[in-house]
Amino acid sequence: QEIVVVSHGQANDAFWNVVKNGVEQAGKDVGVNVEYRAPETFDMVAMSQLIDAAVNQEPDGLIVSIPDADALGPSIERAVAAGIPVISINSGAEVAKELGALLHVGQDEYDAGKAAGERLASMGGTNAICVNHEVGNVSLDLRCEGFAEGFGGKVTVLPTSNDPTEIESKVSAALSSDESVDTVMALGASSAGEPTVAAAKASGRDVNVASFDLSANFLQSIADGDAAFAIDQQQYLQGYLAVNFMGLHAKYGLMPGGDVPSGPNLVTQDKATQVIDLSSQGIR
């Protein structure tokens, strides 16, 4: 059996690397051949072409993320029309059924952001920065929007590049130019979260730092009390379960009855140390 996964996240993105690891593990466990594909950058046009390419190969199952239903819809519908079973992961819960996907495994970015915002607001935050290291990537934008919604207070989006040094400097700058900032939300643990912690520490102020996704160093910071928590989508599940379901579907025609929420799961100080190792292996 042949299963193809097409996502909008590159293989060298820390978050999607974990998804990919899940995909591969599931492929081994269920005994199917899986291939993971993604465009070189966040590019909906390119992604729809990758889905088309996958459809051409008529796999036994197609797993996609749907960050832009308008752009990807026709390609997915074409897959469904061609009789290829489709499962959606990560994003697109609201449109998955409509487009003909059997099931959605994932955690809506907006909801995850909202949960994080609520949590940080409850920790006493009133003025927050949302560090966006890939402006225009819709899923990151949604995290920020959800965060703003849940947080309630003032939220400023800080656009940065992927470069840790630049992020650290920019967060430092933002902290020192507005003394009332008390909360920083990073949208990715390894690229944005770690330098954010460093900047917060160097500022000498009491700032709550939280981040989406996990990275070993960021978890260490949580354990050490330098950061508040990390939001774990448990994206390993998104890859693993989707492939697992699809494999079973291909073999035995099995399919769960409803969507599977993979998160959110807040990793706080008490749990942080347990997952460091798993994170440094790319499983969490």
Next chain:
Amino acid sequence: MSESAPVTADERVKSEPFLTKLMKRPELGAMAGVVLVFIFFAITADSSMFTLAGVMNFMTPAAQLGILAIGAALLMIGGEFDLSIGSMVAFSGLFFGVCVVTWQLPLIVAIPMTFVFAAMVGGINGNIVIRSGLPSFIVTLAFLFILRGLSLVGLKMATGGSTQLRGVRDVVENDWLAPFFSGEAFGGLFAWMAEVGIIDTFKNGAPKVPGIPVEILWFIVMALAATYVLLRTPAGNWIFASGGDKTAASNSGVPVNRVKVSLFMLTACCAALVAIITVMDAGSTDARRGFQKEFEAIIAAVIGGCLLTGGYGSAIGAFFGSIIFGMVVIGLTYTDFDQDWFQVFLGGMLLIAVLFNNAIRKRVTGER
């Protein structure tokens, strides 16, 4: 005044095989690369890659890239760069989206407006470059940022906070101009071919290939037009001259500044065309559209034999360069390589394709 000497064959010219003559043309150098890449995938890739559907599938991104690459190639031959084309795709996509979605303009108005708008931005680019004498690299780089930023701001204003503008497909669906810029051409023909069994169908009977995506037609038409202009019109001569040596060209009476500004406008219009096609196809636009496309367009042009220093290259070269690039990017997904290795293969294939090109050309033309 001496009488003109009789025209005699020169004993100092060896006769040259036809193949050699052919390979000397910059247009055709890139073909060897296409052939190599084709052979590679014919061996390694899933057989579905070279079915009709598979070919359309890799030709679509190649065509979108190629439209940009042809513009970029002309500009490069003319001695300048435009790094803002990627951002221009996003920006004119936004403009077009706002025209049709927010202002509800029909395509016959919205499309020309988008082109005029793009040409204006291109003209600004060009005029700054010409007037200031700064390298176009740095000026258009500034516009890379500015246009990308404006796309973000504009999107947020147009949508009330989102970075994605949706709903284009619904409003343009029934416009009579839409078939020229979106979807597939010759749909009837393909449906018929599917019926009589010339082409493959899905299980449900629909043809696997509903037609030729319009961008492919645009791509071919543009490549031919650009080649014609370059090789067979005075304008083409001026482009080569402006890029080859600005001072010499201007001293010989070529209106260098006018040529360069026109090329900037042309490149921007190419970006607008891609924007219109992709926005209508996708039905939406977002702030990341066209990201790094400037880069890929320059890559395709260089693979196709354009010199970065200007004055040399061809549109057909850019055509083949885009096909190489498109074929490699999509083709790798038809193979069994792990996605982790994707970039390694991409880089390796590009390198091998151009080295091969080069080696073949040198061998055939006997250059040292």
Next chain:
Amino acid sequence: MSESAPVTADERVKSEPFLTKLMKRPELGAMAGVVLVFIFFAITADSSMFTLAGVMNFMTPAAQLGILAIGAALLMIGGEFDLSIGSMVAFSGLFFGVCVVTWQLPLIVAIPMTFVFAAMVGGINGNIVIRSGLPSFIVTLAFLFILRGLSLVGLKMATGGSTQLRGVRDVVENDWLAPFFSGEAFGGLFAWMAEVGIIDTFKNGAPKVPGIPVEILWFIVMALAATYVLLRTPAGNWIFASGGDKTAASNSGVPVNRVKVSLFMLTACCAALVAIITVMDAGSTDARRGFQKEFEAIIAAVIGGCLLTGGYGSAIGAFFGSIIFGMVVIGLTYTDFDQDWFQVFLGGMLLIAVLFNNAIRKRVTGER
């Protein structure tokens, strides 16, 4: 043989004010831009930007970029590009990380090994460019992809599946070489200055600025060294000549190929230096390190007056170019502008800075 004519003052030379002479140097052109950007932020930005802490804050990324930009500038003056420096940062960062974490080598071994390794990759780059005669743009572009891809593959192999290799800080912490490549220099001095109240302190008495980040020192040293090499050594003359006109230089006896390969190796070593510094500072490395840094380095070099066509430019220009770029990128967060407009301002400021530069230079030197 005529006797040499007496040396007389030439009546055809107008006397030239000192300022004019100064501004004619490409090194100093970029200074006007720095001043302009400084004035802009002095007015619009929060006052904390130009405190000692604020300056260190924007100088750190500027310095990291600058180290790359100086390498890129030398290479550009020598007439070539290296698009693989960004990927090289990731790749040599991985190599260094593996050396210290996986193989547990002391820095005195790991650092030279990393440099040698980087130089080797640079040498491969250079040799392919020279041997094939292909444009360096396309060759190093292939390496951009290849090295980026290999970094990912290597990281996953080294960590067993993650894209991040961590634990560098723990192993290097006590190495005697570490202070040269990480953290802050002159810590004692700054602590003393804090004590006597020359510089600001936190409430707990620690100085707000614990010292000068080492990358800033490396940056300054490299800018001086590169300037010295360019202006005061035979090698510098060869670099200018190789970039100015390859054939003419080689016909005049400059070992053009050797110069170019060395420059590729140097650029790769600059990337390795940045990799070592950032990996030690961050304590980890990941697959996205150095993303698009090649681009920024070229930007900084061009802002600083390097010509893309080679043969002209300066290391000090790249120095100021990096500072302009770093100041604008970080500085905008100190202002009250809506951050959605960030890219618009970034592009606008870059454009204005270079236009201003250019205008000042032209006015001062009386060029048309």
Next chain:
Amino acid sequence: MSDDTKFHHGDTANDLAPIVQMKDIEKHFGNIIALAGVSFDVKPGECHCLLGDNGAGKSTFIKTMSGVHKPTKGEIYFEGKPLHFDTPRDAMEAGIATVFQDLAMIPLMSVTRNFFMGREPTKGKSLFKRFDVEQANDVCMEEMRKMGINLRGPDQAVGTLSGGERQTVAIARAVYFGAKILILDEPTSALGVRQTSNVLATIDRVRNQGIGVVFISHNVRHALAVGDRFTVLNRGKTLGTATRGEITPEELQDLMAGGQEMAQLEGSLGGTV
């Protein structure tokens, strides 16, 4: 720099109104003064030689005449009307064709494309108006043959031509397009003896057609062979104008050397170099 008695200003070989008249032209490059007030005119049907030492400002001067440089000071009258050429194209359209010392050719482009650069012959109408490559090739080969060069083919890149072949392309081009004034800046410097005599003959021919020729040369013999008037520049200033027959080769040569002594060779250079 004495005003030699044989030199006199303003008296010309014929009484036609000058096509171009340049008055007190100055040109500064930054702090360098290349021209410090030079006056000059060209009449139809005459060959006016511009002579002078290296660096005297000859090329700079003719570049102001053909629209490449804008003069820092001074006036240009074209057919009696004050005029400023903004670009070389303007000058060209007014009927001035120039062979620049650096030839103004694009090495990567073919001979034909260089020959017709900026003034391509076209065929076909409106949208189908196109560069008439065949005719262009024929014209180009024919004009080159007239100058004594048999090209191997019209599509050879100019960069691969020999020095003299390249110079011949530039001359043939200017002659072909020269309508009212033909400016030649050291046209024969790289030419063989046969090509040189062809060029001199060509100058003679176009002069007889009523075209004004400005001829720059360091070769006294060439200048005397075709020149009607001789203007000598020295260090950015004019030393005066002489008419043909009024001046001996030796005097002219002395003036061209800027009055300074020349090295003596044991060999037989026989008076003029």
Next chain:
Amino acid sequence: MSDDTKFHHGDTANDLAPIVQMKDIEKHFGNIIALAGVSFDVKPGECHCLLGDNGAGKSTFIKTMSGVHKPTKGEIYFEGKPLHFDTPRDAMEAGIATVFQDLAMIPLMSVTRNFFMGREPTKGKSLFKRFDVEQANDVCMEEMRKMGINLRGPDQAVGTLSGGERQTVAIARAVYFGAKILILDEPTSALGVRQTSNVLATIDRVRNQGIGVVFISHNVRHALAVGDRFTVLNRGKTLGTATRGEITPEELQDLMAGGQEMAQLEGSLGGTV
């Protein structure tokens, strides 16, 4: 292309062994045959003139001698030993200095930097060994003055020099570094009369120092003034070698024109162009 009786092969002005001997050199560029078997040698202390029509292959030939082109066929002996120069640098280190027809200068670089390009004088030791700019400037200005050009300053960019000034830099450089052989490809083409006579005098001087000079020119008078032997190329082949005194200017000129007739001018060109 007859073997004129005045021409004879192998008999030379003196009996020293040649420094460089080239045998049956062929050079093809793709399908173009630029040299079809040319033999040539240079002896110490002689000035060997290489003459010929435009496109005859003179420049191509001396480029094979100075390591720029690798010959397609043929052998090169340097001081009796067979040798191939891989790069111009090798040739230079062996003692061959060349003035190329295109001068091989970098327009954006200063006069001094061009002058010393590839062979910079240094001062200081080991790590502090640096380009001795002051000395370089002095040498450069002085050498230029010797050639009759007073530069405004050693840091002027070569691109802003006049054609003759630029050529003088190239000549001065080659003379300064010429150790065993000095090759001059049309060195006087852009020079003024004074500079020309200086260059001819310089050729004479270095010849007397025992350096072999290869001199390419289209000017018969210049060639006869300094040349000891004359080799004429025509369409990639050699027409033979003549010794000084054996041949009249008119004969030489006829040979250089490739035997073809020259245009006649009513003007007084007086025999030789």
